[in-house]
Amino acid sequence: MIRQPHPASLGQVQSPSMEIASNGQSPSKAEITTEAWLALIESCTSELPNEACGILACSQQPIAPDGLLRIDRIFPIRNASSSSKQTFTFDPKEWVQALLSIQKNRQSLVGFYHSHPTTAPVPSLADLEGMKYAPAASYWIVSLADSQHPVVQPYWFNGTAFIPLMFAQISV
Numbered sequence: 001m002i003r004q005p006h007p008a009s010l011g012q013v014q015s016p017s018m019e020i021a022s023n024g025q026s027p028s029k030a031e032i033t034t035e036a037w038l039a040l041i042e043s044c045t046s047e048l049p050n051e052a053c054g055i056l057a058c059s060q061q062p063i064a065p066d067g068l069l070r071i072d073r074i075f076p077i078r079n080a081s082s083s084s085k086q087t088f089t090f091d092p093k094e095w096v097q098a099l100l101s102i103q104k105n106r107q108s109l110v111g112f113y114h115s116h117p118t119t120a121p122v123p124s125l126a127d128l129e130g131m132k133y134a135p136a137a138s139y140w141i142v143s144l145a146d147s148q149h150p151v152v153q154p155y156w157f158n159g160t161a162f163i164p165l166m167f168a169q170i171s172v
């Protein structure tokens, strides 16, 4: 049972900053910088055995005309769920702080991530349920089922379903 940020937490930040920077476009593939990828893995392994969660941002145009979604920043957010081994809920204070730093640094919010400490990087029914309240966004799951070999899988949530995205890790 894995959950997307609790609807109540998302509801508190329905400000302009909550706009997901998709420009109405759906990406077909994703790219993450090595630095952001390492930060993502570190944020997830350091929270074991609990689920980690947070948001992903981009400093440039988040979706290129060719459909490439770019990620170059990770903002870990404390998992405030009382059953944090199976679910996650964004700590409301840190969630707002992360959105404010994104705004301040002129970055764009492009997605959400959470970890699956013992299962595959496949969205659970609860993940789908949680998306009812979320905007179209990229949605990254980090599987630590084999903690020596984390598996990262991004999806695009199009309003009804999770579409897996091809992705590459790049050095800049």
Ligand SMILES: [Zn+2]
Pocket (backbone or CB within 6 Å): 002, 003, 114, 115, 116, 122, 123, 124, 127, 141
């Ligand atoms: Zn999940």
